[in-house]
Amino acid sequence: MRPVALDIQSLSKTYKAGHHALRNISLQIPRGEIFALLGPNGAGKTTLIGIACGLVNATSGSIHIEGHNVASEFRTARKLVGLVPQELTTEAFETVQAAVAHSRGLFGLQPNPSKLEQVLRSLALWDKRDTRVSQLSGGMKRRVLIAKALVHEPRVLFLDEPSAGVDVELRRDIWNVVRGLRDQGVTILLTTHYIEEAEQIADRVGVINKGELVLVEETHSLIRRMGQRQLVLNLVSPLQQLPAALAPWAPALSADGLSLRCNFAQDISGTETALLLQTLSSAAIAVRDLQTQQSSLEEIFVQLVRSKS
C-alpha cells in the first residue's frame, strides 16, 4: 500500500451565511495518484480544495498533506502543495518570468533559473517570459497560473478545473505535464466538468454532490460496473412485433421498426453477441448492420447525481 498523500477526515464546511458546502467528507488519496473530483456546479469542489490550501477555514474535520495537518502545521503542509485556482487571477503588471519567480520565493525556495526555464518551457511560455501577464490571452494566463503552481516543486497538486476555457493544444500540454508529475510521484487532485477527461487521465474518480461524497471508485471499475453496453441493430425490413426469444436483452424497437436496441450487462462474454445474432436469424430477422455503444462516465455521473438527489 502506497503512503497516503492527502488524508481528509470528516471534513465539513458551513459558510457564514449558513450554507453547508461540505458534509462530513472523508477521502484518502495515495501518493502518486491522479484523482478526479466530479460534481455539478456548487457541489463543493472548490471549497474542498480551498480548505486543503489554506484559503478556507474548515468548520470541522481535518486535512493532512503527507502527514502534516494543514491548519496546525501549515508551514510544512503548504510547502508541499501547489494550487491552480479555478478563476483566472493573475498580477497584471508583472512579466511572466517575474510572476513565476515570485511564486517560488513565496514558497521559501531560492531562485533557480534552470528550474524556472524548465517550467516555462514545459508550458510553452518561454517565448513569452518578458511579456506582461495582462497582455496575455486567457489560455496563456492559465498556463502562467500552472507554472506558478509548479515552480516550487509541490508534492501534491490541486488543479481546479484546469481545462475550463482551454483549447485542445493547451489541454494536451496540461495532461502531459500532469502525467509527467505523476511519474515523479506527485499526487494530483483535479476537478473537471469534462468527464471524458477524467476517464482518460484519472486513476480514481470521486463524485461530490451537494457537499456529500457520493462515490469514490477506480475509474475503470466504475465504468465496468455501472456502464451498460448496447447493441443497436439496423434491420433490412421493418419489424412488426418483437419475438419473445429476445426478451433477455430487453429490446426496444424504433417507431419505424427498422432499428432494434438490445442491452448487455457490461461483463458480457463474447458468446452473448453470437447468441443474440443466432436468435435473430432463427426468427428470420435480417440484419443490415450493427453497432455497439458504451455508456460513458458522463452518463454514469448524471445517473448517480439524479438518483441521490
Added chain:
Amino acid sequence: MNIEAIKAIYRFEMARTFRTMVQSILAPVLTTSLYFIVFGAAIGSRMTGIGEVSYGAFIVPGLIMLSVLTESIGNASFGIHMPKWSGTIFELLSAPVSTTEIVLGYVGAATTKSVMIGLVILATSTLFVPLQVLHPGWMLLMLLVTAFAFSLFGFMLGIWATSWEKLTIVPSLVITPLAFLGGSFYSLDVLPPLWRTVTLFNPVVYLVSTFRWCFHGKADVNLIGSIAFIAAFVALCLAITTWMIRSGWRLRS
C-alpha cells in the same frame, strides 16, 4: 523564518513603487512646494518666527510627517487591498508564510517608500528655507519608526476594508483632520488652554512635536511620552494584525 518569502513580497511591492516612480515622487514634491509657497512665502512672511526658528523652517518637520503619514497609510493599504480585491491574494494565503513574514514584506516595502518620500520632501524644502537638523540620527530613526507604524496601520486598514470606498474613508475622515490639527503649522503655545488640552489627545501631536525636536531641539510635549506612545501604537497594531492573519479575518472564508 521564510526569508525568501519576505524578499519576494518586498521585491514585488517595490517593483510596484518603481513602476509608478514619477507619480510617487513628483506628487509629494509638488504638494510640499505648494505648501511652502502658500504657508511659507505668502502667510509666513506675515508671521513672526516661532522661537528663534523662522516660520518656513518651523513647518518643515510637520510637512514631512503629514506626507509620511498619508503615504504610509495609502501605500500599505493599497498593497494588501488590491490583491484581496483582484483575487491574487490566494497565492499569499496558500503560501507557507506567517504574520512576521507578511508584515515584514508588505509593511517593510511601504515603509521604504514613505521614508524615501520623506527624504525627498526634506531635500525639496531646502530649496525654500535654510534648514538645520540638530539630531540627524534621531530624525532618521523617527522617520523610520513613524513610517513603519503608519504603514502597519494602513496594512490593517487594507485587510479591514471590504471595498475601495471604505479604504479611503478612514484616511480622509480620521487621519487627515488629525494630521492637520496635529501642530504641523502652528505651535501648541498659540492655542487657548482648552484647545491645547483637547489637542493633547491627538496622537499626531506627539509625532510632529518629537520630529520637530530632532530638527530644532524644541518640543511642545514630553519626549519620553511621545516615544512611549509610538511604541504602544506599534504594539497595538502588531497585535491586531497578528490576530487578523492568524484567524484569517476578512482574508479566508
